[in-house]
Amino acid sequence: MKNSLSKKITMTMAALAVGVIFLTTAFSSLALNWNFNRYLQKAQEQQNRRIIETLAELYGEATSWMAVRRSTMYVGSTTGTQIQVFDRDGRVIADSLQGMMRMQGPGIRWERAQQQRGRLYEYPLYVENHLVGTVKITHLGQQGLLTGEAIIFQRTVRQTALLTGLTLLILAIPAGNALARRLTSRFTGLTAVAEKWGQGRFDTRVKVEGDDELAVLGETMNRMASRLEEQSKLRRKLTGDISHELRTPLTTVQSYLEAFLDGVMEPDEKNVRAILEESHRLERLVNDLQALTDTEPGGKALRLVPLELGDFAGRETERLRPILLQKNISLQVERKSSPVLVQADETLLVRILGNLLINACKYTQAGGQITLSVFCDKDYAGIAVADTGIGIAVEHLPHVFERFYRADPSRSRATGGSGIGLAIVQEMAEAMDGYVTAESEPEKGSTFRVYLKKA
Numbered sequence: 032m033k034n035s036l037s038k039k040i041t042m043t044m045a046a047l048a049v050g051v052i053f054l055t056t057a058f059s060s061l062a063l064n065w066n067f068n069r070y071l072q073k074a075q076e077q078q079n080r081r082i083i084e085t086l087a088e089l090y091g092e093a094t095s096w097m098a099v100r101r102s103t104m105y106v107g108s109t110t111g112t113q114i115q116v117f118d119r120d121g122r123v124i125a126d127s128l129q130g131m132m133r134m135q136g137p138g139i140r141w142e143r144a145q146q147q148r149g150r151l152y153e154y155p156l157y158v159e160n161h162l163v164g165t166v167k168i169t170h171l172g173q174q175g176l177l178t179g180e181a182i183i184f185q186r187t188v189r190q191t192a193l194l195t196g197l198t199l200l201i202l203a204i205p206a207g208n209a210l211a212r213r214l215t216s217r218f219t220g221l222t223a224v225a226e227k228w229g230q231g232r233f234d235t236r237v238k239v240e241g242d243d244e245l246a247v248l249g250e251t252m253n254r255m256a257s258r259l260e261e262q263s264k265l266r267r268k269l270t271g272d273i274s275h276e277l278r279t280p281l282t283t284v285q286s287y288l289e290a291f292l293d294g295v296m297e298p299d300e301k302n303v304r305a306i307l308e309e310s311h312r313l314e315r316l317v318n319d320l321q322a323l324t325d326t327e328p329g330g331k332a333l334r335l336v337p338l339e340l341g342d343f344a345g346r347e348t349e350r351l352r353p354i355l356l357q358k359n360i361s362l363q364v365e366r367k368s369s370p371v372l373v374q375a376d377e378t379l380l381v382r383i384l385g386n387l388l389i390n391a392c393k394y395t396q397a398g399g400q401i402t403l404s405v406f407c408d409k410d411y412a413g414i415a416v417a418d419t420g421i422g423i424a425v426e427h428l429p430h431v432f433e434r435f436y437r438a439d440p441s442r443s444r445a446t447g448g449s450g451i452g453l454a455i456v457q458e459m460a461e462a463m464d465g466y467v468t469a470e471s472e473p474e475k476g477s478t479f480r481v482y483l484k485k486a
């Protein structure tokens with residue numbers, strides 16, 4: 032890998048060490064300079080005050096500039112400053128540097144003094160409360176004061192920072208490498224497992240170590256694998272079931288057609304009707320499979336709107352009443368006195384109620400009764416479909432919502448059922464955030480309840 036994780040981590044650690052050296056040196060220099068400048072200014076101001084006092088005393092002794100003129104050069108050279116004295120009219124009385132120049136001529140000291148001219152201070156000169164002139168003081172070569180302890184201290188700080196940084200750098204590279212290796216080995220493990228899943232081997236699991244983010248990722252991936260494994264099994268089962276379901280009607284149609292061709296059977300009305308019945312069965316199966324696909328995540332978009340269950344139940348039963356009458360089954364609808372509103376997709380609810388009513392009709396003998404009632408509790412409301420039919424045995428009841436499950440295969444096939452009707456009911460109810468329950472007593476009847484969230 033060109034820019035592997037371990038390379039990136041090592042580089043980051045090294046960059047961090049270099050950053051530490053740079054920042055420590057920069058901050059310590061800044062702090063040192065700031066403190067030193069403050070100290071320097073205070074010291075210079077104190078010195079200036081003493082120079083002014085001396086000059087005032089010198090002037091005061093004879094109330095003339097004579098002594099001041101004579102002593103300025105001496106005071107200037109002993110204090111390391113250029114002192115310029117002006118009288119009240121701004122005429123130059125004395126300049127300590129000019130005196131020195133006269134005596135020594137320009138030399139290295141003069142050059143250095145000029146290069147390192149400090150700040151210029153200006154003060155009025157008072158003698159016994161009378162303003163006699165102005166004094167300008169410039170500190171020369173004061174940067175030289177940063178010698179001694181301050182410089183040693185600054186150098187020590189720089190060296191310590193450099194040393195710390197270098198040690199960090201030396202430690203960071205192997206430490207970063209080791210950390211990176213540990214992390215990458217775990218990532219490599221995850222990648223290897225994910226690759227196996229890519230090949231369809233969902234039984235492989237990630238080895239979860241510790242309780243950090245990678246461990247959480249491993250657990251999440253394992254959960255995902257379990258779901259994928261389950262889905263893969265279901266898909267295999269479903270494909271098997273579908274081909275089985277398709278084979279029976281297809282074989283029947285083929286047999287009839289071959290018999291017609293061989294002249295063994297006449298294509299009379301009865302036989303053609305039998306073929307038609309099988310093709311209807313195929314059509315129902317295909318429609319049911321489409322309905323199941325629509326309810327899956329990513330299938331048809333849901334349109335949940337408030338729906339009044341009383342009106343809805345009334346409308347739908349009227350549509351199905353002729354089928355029930357044909358079989359001499361009575362249908363009763365029990366509505367609530369007040370409106371019951373639920374969040375539902377009407378198309379799905381039509382299908383749910385249709386499937387439940389058709390089942391009730393299929394599994395109820397002539398003369399029986401179907402009751403459709405609207406119920407309402409705290410968070411949910413719904414419709415119950417109860418019949419007085421053959422009922423479902425206890426061992427079958429928990430499975431009736433599974434795809435292609437038939438409690439009584441021979442009877443169910445005879446009535447045209449494929450075992451998908453209730454799976455559709457359940458998946459559609461769940462798609463609308465609801466659920467379905469089933470209660471039954473053999474030979475007495477069954478009750479299916481569809482619960483939907485109240486609007």
Ligand code: ADP
Nearest residue numbers: 390391394437438439443448449450451452453
């Ligand atoms: P089918 O298309 O075979 O009816 P369903 O998924 O609708 O498939 O139902 C699954 C099984 O549950 C049926 O085969 C039947 O045995 C049983 N069943 C469903 N509804 C009823 C009912 N109202 N009374 C008795 N048995 C029922």
